[in-house]
Amino acid sequence: MGGVTVFNEKTGVVKNITESEGLPSHMVYGLIDNGDKVWISTTKGIASIDxxxxxxxxxxxxxxxxxxxxxxxxxxxxxxxxxxxxxxEGLNYFNPRTICSSNSKAKLN
Incomplete structure (x- = not known):
């Protein structure tokens, strides 16, 4: 198993999130609640969950x-x-408010 289980107190929804939903790894090492997202460190990178x-x-x-x-x-x-x-191999730090992501897809010719 593994991954993260998220509980929304307002809606009562419990959701298990694993590699199938996009986590880099099921081995979660750190979890930080940061406003509308939860940030997670794993054995294969970092992820955020809305x-x-x-x-x-x-x-x-x-x-x-x-x-x-x-x-x-x-x-x-x-x-x-x-x-x-x-x-x-060291330390990473960032402010999540400064991360911009793009949902655009590259055009292939």
Whole structure:
């Protein structure tokens, strides 16, 4: 099994989220509740889960992380909202409000 179970108190919905839903790995090492998203570090990268839609956005190592694997218990959120995730090759930190994602698809000719 593995993954993350999310409970929405307002709706009473319980949702189990695994690799099938887009998590980089079922081995979750860190979890930070940050407003409308939950941020997760795993053995294969970082992901965020939208708490209303239960959608997963994965940020794999090619997005600039210190390495593939993050470390168990090595996560923190400071008073400014910056998230810190430690891994086997160092430390990554970022502010999730500054991350822009694009849903556009590349045109293939």
């Amino acid at each position: 708490k209303k839609k239960y959608t997963v956005t994965s940020y794999h190592p090619n997005h600039g992380w210190q390495g593939t694997e993050f470390s168990e218990g090595a996560y923190y959120q400071d008073f400014k909202g910056n998230l810190f995730f430690g891994g086997v």
